[in-house]
Amino acid sequence: MPESQPPRFTLEQDGQLLKLSGDWTIEQDCPTFSALREQLSQVQPAAIACDTAALGEWDSALPAFLLQCHNYCSDSGIDFDTSALPEGASSLLKLATAVKPHKPPEEKPLSLAEMLDFRHRLEDAWEVVRDHLEFIGDATIALGKLLAGRANTRREDFLTFIHQSGPDAFGIVTLTAFLVGMILAYLGAAQLAQFGAQIYVADLVTIGMLREMGALMVAVVMAGRTGAAYAAQLGTMQTREEIDAIVTLGISPMEFLVLPRMVALVLIMPLLVLYANVVGIFGGAIVAAGLDVTLTQFSQQMTKVISFAHLGTGLLKSVFFGLLIAIAGCRAGIQCGRSSAAVGEAATKAVVTSIVYLIVADAAFNILFQELGI
Amino acid sequence: MNEKQVHIHIDHLTMAYGSNLIQKDLDFDIYRGDVFVIMGGSGCGKSTLLKHMIGLYPPSTGEILYEGESFNQANEQRQFEMRRGWGITYQTGGLFSAMTLAQNTALPLQQYTELSAAEIDDIVAYKLALVGLGGYQDYYPSEISGGMQKRAGLARAIALDPEILFFDEPSAGLDPISSQLLDELILEMQESLGATVIIVTHELASIFAIASNSVFLDAETKTMIDYGDPKVLRQQSEHEKVRKFLARGSTPSGDPA
Numbered sequence: 001m002p003e004s005q006p007p008r009f010t011l012e013q014d015g016q017l018l019k020l021s022g023d024w025t026i027e028q029d030c031p032t033f034s035a036l037r038e039q040l041s042q043v044q045p046a047a048i049a050c051d052t053a054a055l056g057e058w059d060s061a062l063p064a065f066l067l068q069c070h071n072y073c074s075d076s077g078i079d080f081d082t083s084a085l086p087e088g089a090s091s092l093l094k095l096a097t098a099v100k101p102h103k104p105p106e107e108k109p110l111s112l113a114e115m116l117d118f119r120h121r122l123e124d125a126w127e128v129v130r131d132h133l134e135f136i137g138d139a140t141i142a143l144g145k146l147l148a149g150r151a152n153t154r155r156e157d158f159l160t161f162i163h164q165s166g167p168d169a170f171g172i173v174t175l176t177a178f179l180v181g182m183i184l185a186y187l188g189a190a191q192l193a194q195f196g197a198q199i200y201v202a203d204l205v206t207i208g209m210l211r212e213m214g215a216l217m218v219a220v221v222m223a224g225r226t227g228a229a230y231a232a233q234l235g236t237m238q239t240r241e242e243i244d245a246i247v248t249l250g251i252s253p254m255e256f257l258v259l260p261r262m263v264a265l266v267l268i269m270p271l272l273v274l275y276a277n278v279v280g281i282f283g284g285a286i287v288a289a290g291l292d293v294t295l296t297q298f299s300q301q302m303t304k305v306i307s308f309a310h311l312g313t314g315l316l317k318s319v320f321f322g323l324l325i326a327i328a329g330c331r332a333g334i335q336c337g338r339s340s341a342a343v344g345e346a347a348t349k350a351v352v353t354s355i356v357y358l359i360v361a362d363a364a365f366n367i368l369f370q371e372l373g374i
Numbered sequence: 375m376n377e378k379q380v381h382i383h384i385d386h387l388t389m390a391y392g393s394n395l396i397q398k399d400l401d402f403d404i405y406r407g408d409v410f411v412i413m414g415g416s417g418c419g420k421s422t423l424l425k426h427m428i429g430l431y432p433p434s435t436g437e438i439l440y441e442g443e444s445f446n447q448a449n450e451q452r453q454f455e456m457r458r459g460w461g462i463t464y465q466t467g468g469l470f471s472a473m474t475l476a477q478n479t480a481l482p483l484q485q486y487t488e489l490s491a492a493e494i495d496d497i498v499a500y501k502l503a504l505v506g507l508g509g510y511q512d513y514y515p516s517e518i519s520g521g522m523q524k525r526a527g528l529a530r531a532i533a534l535d536p537e538i539l540f541f542d543e544p545s546a547g548l549d550p551i552s553s554q555l556l557d558e559l560i561l562e563m564q565e566s567l568g569a570t571v572i573i574v575t576h577e578l579a580s581i582f583a584i585a586s587n588s589v590f591l592d593a594e595t596k597t598m599i600d601y602g603d604p605k606v607l608r609q610q611s612e613h614e615k616v617r618k619f620l621a622r623g624s625t626p627s628g629d630p631a
Contacts, residue, residue, distance in 0.1 A: 026483075026535075032492045059535045061493075064500035092566050095504055102509030339471035339516045 004028065005056050009036060009065075015043035018069070021054035024062035033068035040072065047079035052086060063092045070097055135331045139262060142254040146263070151255040161264035165226045169272065172221055177209075177276035180217050181283030184208045189291045198293050202301035205284030210310040214277040216362060218269065219321035223354035227329035230261050231350035234333025235343035243334070253334060262326035269322030270315045277314065309374050317365050321358055328354040378405040380441075381538070381570045382427070387436035389422055396422050399597050400436070402589050409564055409571045409584050411604065414591035415619070420574040421465065423591065424542050427572065428462055429453065440538075458486050461531030461569075462540045467523040469515040475502060475526050476511035482533040501529040505559060521552040525559070532563055539563065541573040545580055557583050578622060582608075590616050 005022035007030045012019055024030055040048075048069075055062075066082070070093065073080035082090045114120075145151040188204035234257060237243050246253050285298045293301075332350040336342050382404040389396040396419040404410045412420045425431050427438055429445045437444050445456055462468075469478050479498045483489055489497070502508055505525040507518075515523055524544060531539060544560065545553035557580050564571045575581060581588065581604050588607070590600040592615065600607055600616045608620040 026487055026489060026493075026497070030493060032490075032496060034492065060497055060500065060533075064493075064497040067500045067503055068496055088566055091562075092504065095562055095566075096500055096508070097503065099503070099506040099508060101503065102507070104509065104512065337516070339514070341472035 005054075007031065007061070011036070011039050011043070015040060015045035016048060017051055018048050019051045019054070020062075021056075023056040024058040024065070026059060026061045028061070030061045030065065033065055033072070036069065037072055040078075044076075045078060047081060048073065049081040050084045052084055055086070058086070058089065063089055063096060066093050067096050071101070132327075132331070135334075136327060138254050139258060139327065142252065142259050143263075145255060146259055151259060152251050153255050153259050157256075158260040158264055161261050162268060164229070165222065165265050166268040166271065169222065169225060169268075170275075172225065173218055173272055173276050174279055176217050176221055177214065177279040178283040180213050181205055181209060181280030181285075182287045184213065184280070185284035185287035185291075189288070193291070198288070198291055199297060199301055201284065201288045201291070201293055202298045203305045205288070206281055206302045206305050207310055209277045209280040209284070210306070210314045212314070212362075214273045214280055215314045215317040215321060216358065217280075218272045218276050218318065219325060219358050220355065222265065222269065222272070222322070223325045223328070223358065224351055226265060227325040227350045227354045228347040230326065230329030231332040231336070231346040232343055234330060235336030235346040238333070238336045239338050239340065239343060258326075258330040258334070261330055262323065265326045266319055266322040269318040273314060273318040277311075313365070313369055313374060317362065320361055320365075324357040324361060325354045328357055378407075380404070381406040381408070382572075383439040383442070384427075385437040385439060387423075387426065387438060388434045389419060389426055389431070390434040395596055397591055397596055397598070400589075400591075402598065402601050404570060404572065405587065406570055407564070407568060409561070409573065409586045411581050411585040411588040412572065412574045412591065413576055413581060413588055413604070413619070415593050416576070418591045418593035419596075420576075420591060421542055424540060424572070424574045428460060428540055429457070458534060459537040460540065461534065461536035461538070463524070463527040463531045463542065463544060465542045465546060467515065467527045469523060469526055469530070471515050474512050474514055475507065475518075475529070478515070478526065479530045479533050482530065486534055497533070501533055502526070504532070504563075505529045506555075521548050521556070524548065524556060528556075528559065528563070532567065535567055537567075537569055539567075539569050539571045541571070541575075543575055544573060545575065545577050550579070553577065553580065554583070560584060578620065581620070590619070 004025075007020075007022040007024045007028050009021075009031055010019045011017070018036075022028070066085070066089065070080050070082075072078075082093055085093070142151055146153055184205045185201050188201045189198060192198050192200050192204075234243070237257070243253055243257070246256055281302065285295055285302075288298050289295055329350040332346040332353065336346040380403045384400050384402050384404075387400040388398040389400075400423070412423055414420050422431070426433055432446050437446070440456060443452075443456075445453060448456065469475075470481075473481070476495075476498050479501050480494050483494050483497060498511065499508065502510060505528050507522060507525055507529060510518065510522070510526075515526065518526070528544075539560075541560065545556055548556065560571060560573070561584055563569065571584075573580075573584070585604050587602065588604045589598050590607070590611075590613075591597075592599045599613050600611050602611075604620055607616055609617075611617050611620075
């Protein structure tokens, strides 16, 4: 086997002859067209012919180079004669130049004034808000139809989603709630011990779980778990034209797809929160037992402080949280683009929007309860 | 060197998903430079055979030998080298939707070669021009039509000048003109690269236009029932099933596949 020669080109006869030599394969370090363009722009020949007498082996690297050369020549009115090329190379080049290259429409870069156009941005923001309101409105209408017994919602779907968001979430809810209960206890114990008031750890854990942490932690878990799943399911259905099929069958996607998911989550959330409260308080009690508050003392203290108001505020929140997670998830899914990348974006959007919703709603609830003195 | 060389040998291959048998006792040769068609009715395991050949599924029993070498027995390094010589297009394109056509086509070049970004750009421009998509570098797959996506898939498959080109239903979902153009393009690629082409299809027009050899897989007996040039099989196959399958193309009133 002969030693491979480095690929080279030289421009001779005032740029009229392009001499190619060596092995033009992609393993070699082939010259790029920019070097030839520089030389050509200096001599500006009227026509170029090729000389391939010294050309060795070649693969795609050669026609790739020649195609650039061809495009440059046809743009600047130079006659590019390819007759001397090896047969395979000239037929490949012919194939590559059979279709005129597509010229993408030019996009005007935005001017600074346009980029800073606040009116435009406000309009965009308003568009998003309107869109949300529209979605909520549609969902409400669909819910009304469901209550009137006229909605096109399948019972089996509903039960599947109950199962997915309820029993299937038990493990992760148990773990997070238990740990959050423990965290609350540790947090409080360190401070309360300074006043010798460790017993009030029970108050802290109970009220903390019931009013706040139970609902919020379950909601965060469900946003990541179920909200993202809803977005991914509906987004995939969108990419596979399933939602188009549903619409053209005369079925409302809102009733058929969104409603069962939403209702399932709204019904399941308070139950999960109730369960999380029990587990969380238990977790707190175990930590407290390690800090010289016995289980009996803890439970006595707990029954003193527990009240319907504490429990009710948490459960009320959880119903709203479930609604918000379902809305964020389903809306992201329904409005998903038609590529696989869009499904990923939809899932991310679902989680981020739900968590923002949750925090804002939680803050609003706390202000409201404070004002009402609950 | 007129004598045909065996490029790929399928050696008593049995394919199954768990206990669900797909095809058994497949035994045939694919010669170098052939345009080889794997045909058969829907659900007979054509695409599954292709997925076995490209090493996505391991055989239940039997072997697939590339120039006498088994892909499945080879070590990781050798598999990597063997894969470099394969170009594959998938039924639904298999283009990465988050990447532009240029990035899609550049990926195999970045994976397997040490080329600089400028060299890759030149080769990508050339490959896209070859499939008639010059100037579409910065488009995303979702912004172009289905036929263009198939051609873009081909551009990615031929990025590394493969020795073997695999096509899974290349013309599915294309209009007759686009599908004919794609057939011509496949033939051009085969000639210029000197590659062996393996196509899964049940489009008769395609089969007769480009195939030089074929195998017919039967869904009922779960094995291959015929092997040979489809133009010959249409007239002379011993199996009525094969003749019927291939004759449908000549009756213009026949249902489209």
